[in-house]
Amino acid sequence: MPQTYEPERFQSPEYLAVLADSKASQTGIFNPNALHRMREIAITGYPNEICGLLLGSINAQSWLVQDVRQGENINTERAADRFQLDPQGYQAIDRECRTSDLENIGVFHSHPDCPAKPSPTDLESSWEGFLYPIISVCNGKVSHINCWEPSDISGKFHPVDMLEHQS
Numbered sequence: 001m002p003q004t005y006e007p008e009r010f011q012s013p014e015y016l017a018v019l020a021d022s023k024a025s026q027t028g029i030f031n032p033n034a035l036h037r038m039r040e041i042a043i044t045g046y047p048n049e050i051c052g053l054l055l056g057s058i059n060a061q062s063w064l065v066q067d068v069r070q071g072e073n074i075n076t077e078r079a080a081d082r083f084q085l086d087p088q089g090y091q092a093i094d095r096e097c098r099t100s101d102l103e104n105i106g107v108f109h110s111h112p113d114c115p116a117k118p119s120p121t122d123l124e125s126s127w128e129g130f131l132y133p134i135i136s137v138c139n140g141k142v143s144h145i146n147c148w149e150p151s152d153i154s155g156k157f158h159p160v161d162m163l164e165h166q167s
Contacts, residue, residue: 106131
């Protein structure tokens with residue numbers, strides 16, 4: 001597995017402040033094909049950040065990720081360390097979901113040559129109830145994937161266990 005880089009900023013008070021001091025209490029369950037596709041999208045987009053949507057369902061204990069759709073990162077000025085999901089693409093995928101039994105349950109993105117930990121920027125654009133996998137891609141290879149859930153109450157990201165399961 002490639003070495004994960006951790007730039008100094010990830011140990012700064014601003015970055016540490018977005019992480020809750022808790023153990024995972026929820027689970028993200030991923031269809032293997034969806035997980036494979038997420039990795040593939042992240043590698044193909046390297047050295048820039050990529051983004052996309054998680055499609056599936058949510059129950060009281062977990063997010064059930066059945067499929068993923070790549071989104072376009074329209075942040076062209078800082079594509080190497082920021083993403084902005086194209087709103088028109090988001091709306092098109094949302095319309096597509098209305099004709100199926102799937103719903104948009106989260107947003108994934110990559111951190112090129114950085115750890116799979118959320119940043120203050122990630123927290124600013126997150127929505128409570130959504131699942132946020134972050135894919136660390138180092139030297140063009142997936143190093144690690146971590147899942148997170150933001151909380152409006154704590155104002156922090158909480159870790160989410162990640163499982164692969166054929167459904």
